[in-house]
Amino acid sequence: MKIIVCIKQICHTYARTGQDTERRYLNPEDTIYRINPYDEASLELALRFRDQFEPAADIILLTLGSLIAESELRRCLAAGADQLCRIVHSGSTTEDDPLMQPDPWTKADLLARAVMELGGEIVLCGKESMDRGSGQIGALLAHILKMPYVSAITDLSAGATTDQLHVQRSAGRGVREILRCPAPAVFSVDLGPDLRLPIFARRQWAMTCTIQNMMYPPWERSAQGVTIRLFPPRPRPKIVPVPDSRLPAYDRIGQLLAGSKVEKKGDLLTGSPESQVDGIMNYLKANGFIKSPDT
């Protein structure tokens, strides 16, 4: 039995500390490259399914595009997968930029071709990705492959017969439902247990494992829905600073909207009450609010 897990390497932006609008307020250390956590959850589900029901199953990881998070991919491989396949398509551009990723149709088509070539019986993917969050890949895959599809599952188990699968999903507001689904099928997975820790021997194996490249030409039909503009978030100030009243209104508004960092002007007096009193007195004298007796 082959279980195919589609994993996406993402460029996760966890902070916007830059000042440059050209670079969308991003500094180099504001992003990390990792695997979409929903995809890691789907891998963990696949591993648990194999442990419990199908010890002889092969788990194949499938990813698309350039290797921006190779160490993380190999970590997923070390966690228990058997093979890592990468789809290379001749239309690929820089993957960092979500705007420049191919649209979900194209991605689903490429993945479907790989799934058909590999021959998977269960196809798992994450419910959505953390960088674009379109959440369409599972459904589109199932459509192209003509397989049944259940979204946002949290548990996968074998049913009464070998070709029946039971999946559990949250039906909203605490309600959980269990569905019976015939294999082969496509499931998208919601967050659940964390991906297991890989053992060292497998990490070493995964470091040197060859990634199988699968080359496909780009799809002829272009996407119907196309992104035409992308608005990055304005860096949100953590604490809104008090604008400087001496500045004109335009600058004051600029101050309010400035960076995600706190603009703190002036001296913060700390310490014991005596030292703080001294600090206040020094400030008042230094700025001419109080004339000291000897001037």
Add this chain to the structure above:
Amino acid sequence: MKALLTALDILLVFLAVMMMGVGLAREWSFWWSKKGSRPAGNLAGLIAYLLQQREILRRPAVGVAHICVFWGVVLPMLVIIAAQFGFILPVRLSHILHLLQDILGLFMLLGTLYLLKRRLRLSSEQGPQRTVLLIGVLLTILVSGFLAEGARLGILNPTEFSWYSPVGSVFAQVLPASPLFMQGMIRMHFLAVCVLIAIVPFSFLRHAVAAPLNVFFKKQEPGAALRKLSLETGDIGAKSVTDLSWKQLLDAEACVACGRCEENCPASISGKLLSPRKVMQQIYFQAKTFGVAHPGNGGQPEPPRLASAISPEEFWACTSCMACVAHCPVYAEPLDKIIDLRRYQVMGEGQLPVEARGMIRDLDLYGDVQGKGAAHRADWAMHRGVPILESAAAETDILLWVGCAGSYHPRNQQTTQAMVKILQTAGVRFAILGKAERCCGDPARRLGEETLFQRLAQQNIEQFNRYAAHTVVTLCPHCLNTLKNEYPALGCRLKVVHATEYVMGLLDAGRLQLKYPLAKKLAIHDACYLGRYNGIYQAPRQLCENIPGLTLSELTRSREKGFCCGGGGGRMWLHEHGGRNINVVRAEEIAESHVELIGTTCPYCLVMLDDGVKSLELEKTPVVSDVIDIVANALG
């Protein structure tokens, strides 16, 4: 003397020595053939140890008894060896020596009786095994020796009291003047000595060989550092006794199961299952029972996993405080074996307690234990005039290593800001690494994740190599220990100083003035990683003494005997199962001494003790404060 020994006697002695030799060789082979480099050995240290017996005297009564028994065994042995060279002593001198021997024998008798009484009273499964037999043999030797002397005097000088043989003279009054009796006693004495020699490897007396060897081969480098795993060779920790090094096995052999480690272990004291003594004894037991050769050689079956004898619940309870190492009289170290057990558990089996996985994942992805990311590492320093090393390398003397707690934890950020205030007031040219800094890797290493530790360390070492070697000043003793004692094994030697030491230096040089008084009663809680690991006890106390109005009181369990806050060894991120929380135990102890202020020198201690005292819900809660905070407040 030689005329009294028959051929049979010589044969018996020979047999006894053979038995001892064979037994010891078997014990020896147990660890002598194992991996690891053999250090030079410190003979002077060993001799000093044997003469002073300081570590054993930490339990005063037992220590004195041990000294009596020790010299009672060693001196006659030396005398016997010297006597083989056949020389005549002047009568007066020989009488004085005889008297001294009698006194020594008497003391040894008292010591042995005390130890026997103690052994019979304390019956613990984990305690020293096979001691009663040994004590019986020693008593036989002593009593038969005195009785033989008494019989001899009874035959030679029945009426006179020989001043040089008081015990014998006393016995001479009551014993029959029978040469047969005397011969019988002499025979018994002789046989008992032979038995003693023969049973050295098989009874508790093996510690007389193993313990001095362990002291001889004691690690000489200062500071406690875990050994670096050369992961490429497949060394991932201790699955079974075959994975332990010869020194670790020698430690296990030298362990006399005295229980001082267990008595001082915070996990043990707070009711957890962990017992460092049990760890050592289980390792010894498994090594003796199953052998230590790798299964490949000679088709032996693989020894069982150590984790089946020492359960994961036990070794995850360790806070790596090093109290077991500090208190062991034979310098055995349970700590590095516990860490090796953890390493195998994590890297060989992928089993890490669930609570810590999030933190490890964060360390993996973001490079800090809170998971906030390098982008925010220097947020605490914003607009405070803190130079970043990248741009200020030319005008920097000191690199201030902030650490994860000081960078991200709101309470510890205050301490970092206080340190900056101190440095700026003193006019020190310092800088921080800022966003280029990563976690030193200590939590990962203590939890057994060696791969992650080495990766984080390499990232930091790259930064250190980019700039000229500055002195590194750090606020966190864990960072201090890792940077100072563990990075050299990875190829990076740094001069690292703790903030309290550095500030004390500034104070001594007159660059700081502590003006504002603080009229409170303060006790210093010694951080394990600052105190036992790096020997720094005085600097925080000196700093506090220089603050006007502050009265220092010393806690009972302080300095080397200090009690852990419970946060080390990665336990900050683990739940405590069973017993009481370690930080609450310590907080209670401190609260009982009625201090108003608790001075800490470690961000972990600060957080753990703060939680601890607050959970006690006292009327007058002591305030927990870092010593650097207190100093900064007093700054003029």
